[in-house]
Amino acid sequence: MSETPAPNAAASPAVPADDLLITPICAIFRRFLKRQGLKFTTERAQTLDVVLGKERVFEADELLDEMKSAGHRVSRATVYRTLKHLLEAGIIREVLIDSNKAHYELSFGKAPKGHLVCVETQRIVEFPTAELDALMQRICEENGFDPVSHRFVVYGVSPEAQKAEQAEQADSDS
Amino acid sequence: MSETPAPNAAASPAVPADDLLITPICAIFRRFLKRQGLKFTTERAQTLDVVLGKERVFEADELLDEMKSAGHRVSRATVYRTLKHLLEAGIIREVLIDSNKAHYELSFGKAPKGHLVCVETQRIVEFPTAELDALMQRICEENGFDPVSHRFVVYGVSPEAQKAEQAEQADSDS
DNA sequence: CTTGCTGCAAAAGTTTTGCACACGT
DNA sequence: ACGTGTGCAAAACTTTTGCAGCAAG
Numbered sequence: 001m002s003e004t005p006a007p008n009a010a011a012s013p014a015v016p017a018d019d020l021l022i023t024p025i026c027a028i029f030r031r032f033l034k035r036q037g038l039k040f041t042t043e044r045a046q047t048l049d050v051v052l053g054k055e056r057v058f059e060a061d062e063l064l065d066e067m068k069s070a071g072h073r074v075s076r077a078t079v080y081r082t083l084k085h086l087l088e089a090g091i092i093r094e095v096l097i098d099s100n101k102a103h104y105e106l107s108f109g110k111a112p113k114g115h116l117v118c119v120e121t122q123r124i125v126e127f128p129t130a131e132l133d134a135l136m137q138r139i140c141e142e143n144g145f146d147p148v149s150h151r152f153v154v155y156g157v158s159p160e161a162q163k164a165e166q167a168e169q170a171d172s173d174s
Numbered sequence: 175m176s177e178t179p180a181p182n183a184a185a186s187p188a189v190p191a192d193d194l195l196i197t198p199i200c201a202i203f204r205r206f207l208k209r210q211g212l213k214f215t216t217e218r219a220q221t222l223d224v225v226l227g228k229e230r231v232f233e234a235d236e237l238l239d240e241m242k243s244a245g246h247r248v249s250r251a252t253v254y255r256t257l258k259h260l261l262e263a264g265i266i267r268e269v270l271i272d273s274n275k276a277h278y279e280l281s282f283g284k285a286p287k288g289h290l291v292c293v294e295t296q297r298i299v300e301f302p303t304a305e306l307d308a309l310m311q312r313i314c315e316e317n318g319f320d321p322v323s324h325r326f327v328v329y330g331v332s333p334e335a336q337k338a339e340q341a342e343q344a345d346s347d348s
Numbered sequence: 349c350t351t352g353c354t355g356c357a358a359a360a361g362t363t364t365t366g367c368a369c370a371c372g373t
Numbered sequence: 374a375c376g377t378g379t380g381c382a383a384a385a386c387t388t389t390t391g392c393a394g395c396a397a398g
Binding site: 094096097098099100101102103114116118119125127131132135136139140142143144145146147148149150151152153154155156157158159162 | 268270271272273274275276277288290292293299301305306309310313314316317318319320321322323324325326327328329330331332333336
């Protein structure tokens with residue numbers, strides 16, 4: 001059951017480049033489904049809708065909660081199944097933040113981002129990764145690989161957590 | 175229950191730099207444990223021993239199997255508990271390969287490595303990441319973070335998998 | 349109508365934990 | 374002796390799956 005991680009490459013054959021900017025993502029998803037002999041159901045539409053509202057990294061359970069809050073009646077199973085399709089359609093991509101649960105982000109049309117994660121508070125800051133794309137190319141060439149995507153995660157202690165730590169120190173001194 | 179990912183930084187205060195090259199890792203682990211008021215047990219020694227033999231990325235269950243093969247009687251629970259301590263001691267680090275299970279590698283004294291993963295065969299190639307250390311510094315400075323570590327994973331299609339794919343194409347043409 | 353989809357509940361896979369007993373220091 | 378550690382089995386969590394009824398094309 002080892003899972004193929006976010007095959008962004010699948011997005012390229014999915015939609016002609018020209019359509020990328022003018023076609024609503026919803027239509028793109030519908031086309032993707034049709035091409036695979038799959039159906040565009042209410043649940044899938046609602047899931048996509050909530051996903052499109054996400055500006056940051058999210059996880060499956062969080063998405064489910066948000067959908068229920070939005071008044072959509074959808075099962076956990078369906079959310080997981082739909083996330084798989086959104087991955088294959090290249091509309092979202094997987095972000096590796098920790099090894100316990102999957103994290104996703106909207107990827108449509110956007111360049112891959114780096115993620116700076118606070119090891120104390122789990123706060124996540126995104127940053128652009130222009131130089132990493134070049135590095136990916138080079139590494140792949142050197143090893144005969146065909147590049148698909150890359151992930152760069154930096155772990156550190158956020159300013160907030162640093163302050164909290166200092167406060168703790170002061171406490172133990174008293 | 176969110177888990178702190180491989181705090182490599184914990185390694186620095188653990189052992190004076192001079193000892194790094196002359197002290198057996200076993201002694202370093204023992205010291206680390208003593209400092210924390212923990213005990214150096216047979217099971218922990220055996221786990222460290224098997225871990226030291228690993229040249230590549232490994233996972234918890236794989237480690238347990240290998241230990242049993244080596245004739246060590248140890249429980250799964252103890253392996254997991256010991257991995258936590260090895261992480262804190264900075265002797266191993268976590269490698270994010272997929273979001274279903276944790277992967278580790280021996281990190282002692284070694285610079286962080288990048289990983290090139292084949293999305294088809296899961297084969298992993300390591301590569302050095304000198305330029306990424308500098309990038310980590312810069313990103314952390316820009317955001318007021320205190321750098322701890324970083325992970326860079328590139329996904330691609332390995333030469334083997336490319337060949338297999340071409341063979342498949344040829345098949346469907348016939 | 350035919351085929352795929354949903355929800356439920358159960359299963360599967362990894363990691364954690366409570367408890368009684370055993371072992372380093 | 375004291376305070377940790379260990380093993381076991383159960384629990385916790387995320388993700389997957391089988392199945393019966395339901396809905397899209």
